[in-house]
Amino acid sequence: MREASSAHALSMPLDAVGEVLATFEGVSKSFPTPSGVLPAVQGVDLEIRRGEIITILGPSGCGKSTLLNMLAGVFAPSGGRVTYRGAPVTGLNRNTGYMTQNDHLLPWRTVAANIRAPLELKGWARSEAGRRVEALIATVGLTGFENSYPSQISGGMRKRTALARLLAQDPETLLLDEPFVALDAQLRLAMQSELRSLSRRFGKTVLFVTHDVDEAAGLGDRCIIFSKRPGRIRTIVDIGLPADRSLFHLRQDSRYARISAVLWDYMAKEADLGDGQQRGQP
Ligand SMILES: Nc1ncnc2c1ncn2[C@@H]1O[C@H](COP(=O)(O)OP(=O)(O)OP(=O)(O)O)[C@@H](O)[C@H]1O
Numbered sequence: 001m002r003e004a005s006s007a008h009a010l011s012m013p014l015d016a017v018g019e020v021l022a023t024f025e026g027v028s029k030s031f032p033t034p035s036g037v038l039p040a041v042q043g044v045d046l047e048i049r050r051g052e053i054i055t056i057l058g059p060s061g062c063g064k065s066t067l068l069n070m071l072a073g074v075f076a077p078s079g080g081r082v083t084y085r086g087a088p089v090t091g092l093n094r095n096t097g098y099m100t101q102n103d104h105l106l107p108w109r110t111v112a113a114n115i116r117a118p119l120e121l122k123g124w125a126r127s128e129a130g131r132r133v134e135a136l137i138a139t140v141g142l143t144g145f146e147n148s149y150p151s152q153i154s155g156g157m158r159k160r161t162a163l164a165r166l167l168a169q170d171p172e173t174l175l176l177d178e179p180f181v182a183l184d185a186q187l188r189l190a191m192q193s194e195l196r197s198l199s200r201r202f203g204k205t206v207l208f209v210t211h212d213v214d215e216a217a218g219l220g221d222r223c224i225i226f227s228k229r230p231g232r233i234r235t236i237v238d239i240g241l242p243a244d245r246s247l248f249h250l251r252q253d254s255r256y257a258r259i260s261a262v263l264w265d266y267m268a269k270e271a272d273l274g275d276g277q278q279r280g281q282p
């Protein structure tokens with residue numbers, strides 16, 4: 001049995017923050033349809049550095065989930081290439097942990113047993129795994145619901161269970177597809193804060209898809225704004241807020257208001273376009 005010496009056994013020292021971890025190089029992805037080919041993503045060039053939180057905004061159907069799917073290795077690009085630590089991603093990328101838009105909880109397992117699943121796969125001793133699961137349940141605010149089944153909890157609680165399960169897996173890079181969509185405002189802020197602190201403390205790299213512009217500004221170090229489908233990177237905005245910011249006090253910070261306004265402006269311009277059209281820089 002593997003003994004877990006710390007809660008985050010896979011964590012790495014923060015002094016390595018900054019090296020390029022993943023790249024998209026001229027990436028496109030099309031899907032076959034009964035009437036032809038549907039271009040989902042086109043011409044994506046992107047470098048993702050270790051330890052950064054990248055938020056991703058863009059209209060529905062523009063290819064945000066497709067981008068995560070390619071980094072996770074769920075499917076290959078149609079053109080260009082995706083790399084992770086210098087090697088092309090072929091097959092499932094085990095350095096990433098993926099919280100998809102559907103939570104994929106195991107319905108026959110309780111909340112605690114769902115969260116414990118990755119630790120079982122890693123061969124953690126039962127007592128050690130139990131302590132870790134208990135801590136994660138507290139982190140996501142689900143204490144008291146350990147023995148509930150997924151069908152007995154709310155949508156937001158399911159999301160939090162899925163997040164805790166991902167944290168139990170402890171991947172190097174977290175791919176989160178609209179993870180906090182069903183949460184109330186306070187809980188959402190608490191979860192965002194936990195995620196930033198996790199990334200800061202342990203050098204976790206995070207790709208975070210959201211439709212919430214304020215969330216993208218508050219949480220991210222950089223924000224990618226996608227065009228309408230076929231999704232191209234319209235712009236990448238450096239958020240520029242202090243790395244150790246308190247998300248609970250951002251609303252009083254004029255810099256936050258300014259950067260949110262910049263993102264809103266880009267999103268509003270994007271919404272004015274016809275389906276599939278492209279535009280130049282503003
Ligand atoms: N497996 C698939 N097979 C066929 N078409 C797909 C597949 N996955 C995505 N698509 C298509 O690719 C386009 C981009 O889809 P994607 O799910 O990446 O968008 P999205 O930006 O995540 O949208 P949303 O914000 O609504 O979640 C859509 O037109 C979608 O229909």
Ligand SMILES: [Mg+2]
Binds near residue numbers: 064065066
């Ligand atoms: Mg999606």
